[in-house]
Every structure is written in structure tokens, then in C-alpha cells.
Amino acid sequence: MSPRRRSPDWSRWLERWDLQQESFNPTREARFTAMMDVLEARLGRRFTVLDLGSGPGSFSARILRRFPAARSVAVDYDPVVRRIGQEALGDFAGRLTWVDAKLGAPGWRSALPIRRFDAAVSTTALHWLAPAQLGRLYRDLARLLRPGGVFLNGDHLAWDRSDRDLARLGRSVIDVYLRRRRTPRREEWADWKEWWESARRSPDLREEFREHDRRNAGHPKEQDLPLSGHIRRLRTAGFRTAAVVWQVFENRVLFAVR
Numbered sequence: 001m002s003p004r005r006r007s008p009d010w011s012r013w014l015e016r017w018d019l020q021q022e023s024f025n026p027t028r029e030a031r032f033t034a035m036m037d038v039l040e041a042r043l044g045r046r047f048t049v050l051d052l053g054s055g056p057g058s059f060s061a062r063i064l065r066r067f068p069a070a071r072s073v074a075v076d077y078d079p080v081v082r083r084i085g086q087e088a089l090g091d092f093a094g095r096l097t098w099v100d101a102k103l104g105a106p107g108w109r110s111a112l113p114i115r116r117f118d119a120a121v122s123t124t125a126l127h128w129l130a131p132a133q134l135g136r137l138y139r140d141l142a143r144l145l146r147p148g149g150v151f152l153n154g155d156h157l158a159w160d161r162s163d164r165d166l167a168r169l170g171r172s173v174i175d176v177y178l179r180r181r182r183t184p185r186r187e188e189w190a191d192w193k194e195w196w197e198s199a200r201r202s203p204d205l206r207e208e209f210r211e212h213d214r215r216n217a218g219h220p221k222e223q224d225l226p227l228s229g230h231i232r233r234l235r236t237a238g239f240r241t242a243a244v245v246w247q248v249f250e251n252r253v254l255f256a257v258r
């Protein structure tokens, strides 16, 4: 008799995802909280949000737990992280919808189940988009958000080239922070590479990795458009306000109003 395989612990995959994201962004939870505070201050506690590059749904889950009347549509192009999120979180009693779409690609909006949102959010994702793709995405968001709706992007938003010293200082400060934070929990942190390698070894994700590899053949490099480039493109797309509302060096939250 062949040994029975244990059923996968999807919640553990999601938990380890959060740990590896925190390992390079130690202020990740503070940034999520700051973004949710802005959502509440601006929209109250009942709204529909579009989570762009949601990964396995870390931010959507936090939003839906904190705001029981909110809804989220989580968009991601990677079948591996989407499967983990879908298995670990489900659909939050109908409040969370998962969408497979490539942001900024022509026609991606047609995959959305609704076309009117109070807010769009994104965390650690849009730095993957090429400037032209990002411009297209911002124009699409201007159509998807209702007048007065908001966009919040928590990401690495770089200073301009002339401010390289500040960028170096920011990286050194994060290193100091990480060294100070060596608690027992710190030892559990998988880094990004270890997480992906162990996920790839999992028999439960074999099919998703086949599709992941097919889609990522020739995957673009991280683009890292400076903050000023984001603000310019948001304004061109028709956003009224576009300003930083939270930051730790280049780790920022950019807020824009439709």
C-alpha cells in the first residue's frame, strides 16, 4: 500500500509568504495599517476595493477582516500565489473574488467581475510594470474608480537619480533595523528565494508551476520607476491629488484621488 500523502497546509504557505515578505520589508504591517487607516478615513467601513498584484491575498485578507462590510477583487497573474490564496482564504463568504489577469495588458479589465470601485490598492507589486504598462494601468484605474474614489500604492518608490545618497542611507537603515530585530521568530523567516524554491518542490503546486514558468518566460526585470514618474503618470491619467502619505525612506504609500 502506498503511503497516504498529507493534505497541504495552505494556511502555512500563506503564513510563510508573509514572513518572507517581512524579511525584506520589516515595516510591512505598519504600511498595511497606514493604508487601511486612509481607506477608513476617506471611505468609511463599507467599500469595494480592487487589489492589484494581490499575490496570495495578504492585504485583501487584512482589509476584509478589519472591515466586515467591505468587498475585494484580488487580481494576480501568477497561478502559484493565486492557488495558495484561494485555498487558504477561500472567498470570505462571497466578499473576495479572485481574478487571473495581467495588469496593464490590453483588455485586462474585461476579466473583472465589476467595473466600478471605491478604491484600488496595491502592495509591493507595481514596480514590476514597465513605464508604458503603468501609464496604461493608471488610465484604466481612472475609468474603474468612481469620482472621489482613491488609489493607494504601497511600494518601493525610488528617489530620483540625483538623490542616490538618500537611497543608500535608506538601505543601510533597513539593515540596522533587521539586525536589531533578531528575535526567535526572526530565525523562522524564509527569504524570498527559499520560499519560491520550497514551493517549487511541493507536489501540490506542480501544475501551477508549469503555468507560472510558461507565463514568466522572458519575465521583465523589476522596473523601479521613480516616485516622480508615478506622480506624473497619475496626473496625466486624470487623478486630482497624488502625494505620499506614509514613508520610511523609499518605502512609501502614494495616495491619489480620482
Ligand SMILES: C[S@@+](CC[C@H](N)C(=O)[O-])C[C@H]1O[C@@H](n2cnc3c(N)ncnc32)[C@H](O)[C@@H]1O
Pocket: 021, 052, 053, 054, 055, 056, 057, 058, 059, 075, 076, 077, 078, 081, 101, 102, 103, 104, 122, 123, 124, 125, 126, 128, 129
Ligand atoms: C511581491 S508580490 C506582492 C503580493 C502582495 N500584494 C503582497 O503584498 O503580499 C508581487 C505580485 O505582483 C504580481 N504581479 C506582478 N506584475 C503583475 C501584472 N502585470 N499583473 C498581475 N499581477 C502582477 C506578482 O504575480 C506577485 O504576486
